Amino acid sequence: AGALPTPAEAAELLGVGETELEAMAGSWSMDMTAMAMQAADRIRRVDEQQHSVVEAHLNRISKRDSR
Secondary structure, three states: OOOOOOHHHHHHHHOOOHHHHHHHHHHHHHHHHHHHHHHHHHHHHHHHHHHHHHHHHHHHHHHHHHO
């Protein structure tokens, strides 16, 4: 794998100015941050659902055992 292009080289390759490139990079990183936060939220919700399923199962077991 070659070295990453400098910001000036990347701007030239994309046919934009360096300030445009910085703006693009800024919006990309904001999108990535938003996606990461959404993924973390989804994982947290699934985790909570699994937790309540396990809790309900354990409650059923303890009720059955206490009979």
